[in-house]
Amino acid sequence: MASRREHLNRMAKRFILEACARVVAQKGAAATIEDIAREADYSTGALYNYFKNKEEMLAELFNYVAEEFQEQVLRPMPEHYTFDQAMGFFQEEANRFASARTPLLRTLMLDYPVVHGRVMAKECHRELDSTLMGSFQRYLSELLGRGVREGILRPDLDTRLAALTLLGVYHTVFHHYLLGGQTLDRDLGAGITDIIMHGIRKR
Numbered sequence: 001m002a003s004r005r006e007h008l009n010r011m012a013k014r015f016i017l018e019a020c021a022r023v024v025a026q027k028g029a030a031a032t033i034e035d036i037a038r039e040a041d042y043s044t045g046a047l048y049n050y051f052k053n054k055e056e057m058l059a060e061l062f063n064y065v066a067e068e069f070q071e072q073v074l075r076p077m078p079e080h081y082t083f084d085q086a087m088g089f090f091q092e093e094a095n096r097f098a099s100a101r102t103p104l105l106r107t108l109m110l111d112y113p114v115v116h117g118r119v120m121a122k123e124c125h126r127e128l129d130s131t132l133m134g135s136f137q138r139y140l141s142e143l144l145g146r147g148v149r150e151g152i153l154r155p156d157l158d159t160r161l162a163a164l165t166l167l168g169v170y171h172t173v174f175h176h177y178l179l180g181g182q183t184l185d186r187d188l189g190a191g192i193t194d195i196i197m198h199g200i201r202k203r
Helices: 004-030 033-040 054-072 083-115 117-149 159-179 188-198
Strands: none
Touching (some): 004 054, 033 054, 054 117, 083 117, 083 159
């Protein structure tokens, strides 16, 4: 069982990371440790009690955002949901998260890997791939399996491969939008899913 000191330490780090998220979302790669300290109402020196340097803070922020995505978007949904309801639920939660975190995601995924070099990019993206993307693929695979069981999707569908395909398209299009400085609007995910599910031929 965690001690009171450990609990308070986790709460303080969470508070600092939220302050870091706000500053990074606003200032991008220009954000400094002093900016983050001011936003968190800490002295600059006090931040070093929780993080060795700015790079460690950013790496933990990357993990923090990935965990937030898992908790908000990849959470269990009611068993009585049909496949269509479950897909709607997933898309709504994913769009809400992406819209709220667009400036932060743009900085973490595009700006910081360039500013801090290949090592920073490799560490951050490896963590993202091993946690967020793996969980995302398993979640989508289970969701597509529900569609197969309900007879909505073809019975011979390889749900793992289909989930990987969906994930790849989501990631590529979202990355394109971030690179172009655009906001990830609520209809984007639904549009991608519709194209993949129904194709582009006239119905």
